[in-house]
Amino acid sequence: MPPLRRPNKNKPNKAASIYDVAKAARVSVFTASAVVNKKSHVGKKLRERVEAAIAKLHYRPNLLARSLAQQRTHTIGVVVPDIANPFFPLVVRGAEDAAQKHGYNLLLCNSDDTLEKEERALELLLSKRVDGILLTKTAGDFTPSIRRMIAEVNTPFVLLMRTYPKLTKDAVITDDYKGAYEAVCQLARAGRRRIGLVGGSVKLSTGKARWKGFRDALEANGLPYESELQMEGDFRIESGYRGGHALLSRRPDGVYVANFLMTVGVLKAADEMGLRCPEDFGLVSFDDYPWLALFRPRLTTVELPKYQVGFEAAELLLEKIANPRTPGGVRKLMPELRVRDSCGFRLHLAKMHSEDSL
Amino acid sequence: MPPLRRPNKNKPNKAASIYDVAKAARVSVFTASAVVNKKSHVGKKLRERVEAAIAKLHYRPNLLARSLAQQRTHTIGVVVPDIANPFFPLVVRGAEDAAQKHGYNLLLCNSDDTLEKEERALELLLSKRVDGILLTKTAGDFTPSIRRMIAEVNTPFVLLMRTYPKLTKDAVITDDYKGAYEAVCQLARAGRRRIGLVGGSVKLSTGKARWKGFRDALEANGLPYESELQMEGDFRIESGYRGGHALLSRRPDGVYVANFLMTVGVLKAADEMGLRCPEDFGLVSFDDYPWLALFRPRLTTVELPKYQVGFEAAELLLEKIANPRTPGGVRKLMPELRVRDSCGFRLHLAKMHSEDSL
DNA sequence: TTGTAGGCGTTATCAA
């Protein structure tokens, strides 16, 4: 004779379980569960008894157990290179807002753009059975082991900012090619002829697209393409600093930097070299922040809709979770050139004007 | 006769469970589990059989089930006002690094400094049975309902940046009083006599401490205390902008702003009013960022060890999780005044010097 | 050292 499952085994400080509720309301756990989940029509009388018991016992369902039972955690994993890189907080915030709206939570991991940390994070997220993953893929391919793992679990992925077709076609990115193209065109409009680049890694889709946009804009504007004016960085301050020193020592009159952190590095290098922006070199940066309009040099930059990227990626992911056969694909959001002083456009106009009046 | 629990009920695309492993290795689940957890001495022979089965089936433990069984999720909840406020990413990053080190993950929530969102977040985190919570408490008291809930679950809390003794004494904060005090002293050293404040909410421990530091420094420097030179904001750009307009219209010669976002707002207001910093008013901000050294006005500011706050808070929380009777208490980290141009100190020196040479 | 069986808290199936 199987002993009845005893509710709350007399443990004093234990939270009430649905068994306790059922017992207190003198109904079955089924009924109790149905009431908790506002399910089908439970008789009014029983429902009230259950509700009373819930209130009395301060019952709150254990989401862990629920997740195990229904194979759904209502949690999505997010892996970004570094939340301390000012680019990502807004992306994550967008994702959180979308997730929140649907009753989902975010499990956050940093990869530092490292394959090792990325894989550790993914493995953990998968083991915790997140319902889906938002990933800003780092450069390089997954190990076969993790590839297999991902294939087996069948958890939907949506990529943030960077594409990586080997994993999935679903991604929300920005039109980096166009952004870089316009950035360089603006430099050209500002009368710059020897334009250099401090770019991100060309192993990344973003780095590559921005680099191509740079090159094509050079050509479209009939400007020379000098390979020694091109520096490859890693989107961090330090690499911008190194690239800035190397590049500026070649005295370009225009510089396009592929993200904000590297721009900071470039400005530091310029500072050390006694070079002023935009007088000595015009600069167009990538990615805008509210404070950039207020500090000098006022950066001409290409704003990327960070929040939107996160928000839409999360929404797409949630759709795929709800229905794995959701279309998806690459969603490309438009950047927006914001002309301020650093490109030297105003300077150029003033100069042209004074020449005119000679 | 109870039917044996059947491993992998023939479901095709199901991940292998420990039952499958046990079956494949022809051992009991106990043994399989022991091997997975590198437990006590399992016979070498059996262990190898189990390991082979694990490899063959690509078995990975379901952390959800494990959490349910051992009442431990290895997850800590983090509630911050807004991850998009550049202050918090570093705090969160510090916490993540500490958590990661101990095999923990972060569940991230934003409260927007709203009691409602804060409570929703806490309730969800508690329901998901996080092992502990890192909280930057918003202004105002919990509702009785959530108070009770928190009391019942017995989940350890550690506060970030802001104290709130009604919840817990454990907190990692910065010495805001001292920081503000030094900020104002620096303004005084720069020859400023009519010093105003754009502070945070005095309902927050941070806002209050920074305000007190401001006042005491005024007094210590024999400066007048004019209540109309004090604006209360909410740490966001917009409130700094409004406060900036109101304050600057009174023409103070020095301004202390209690965080970076509000400084951005103040600078915007100054810009619109045609006021230059530091020529027309000296400014000391709170909280430093790498790029602030490179843009003008170069902000004199009080750096707060953001990363450390997050890191140490997480470490303390993990200790409390491991041993609830861990001492704890308020850990106060030291700020660091970084003198640059915005306070007008250099200007002041130059002026004194030129007067000397008259 | 190894195995058996019960428990973790829910949901879900299938009768009644």
Next chain:
DNA sequence: TTGATAACGCCTACAA
């Protein structure tokens, strides 16, 4: 409409 009872996948006394 309700109620037993079996999953969900893992851990862990208690036995052997």
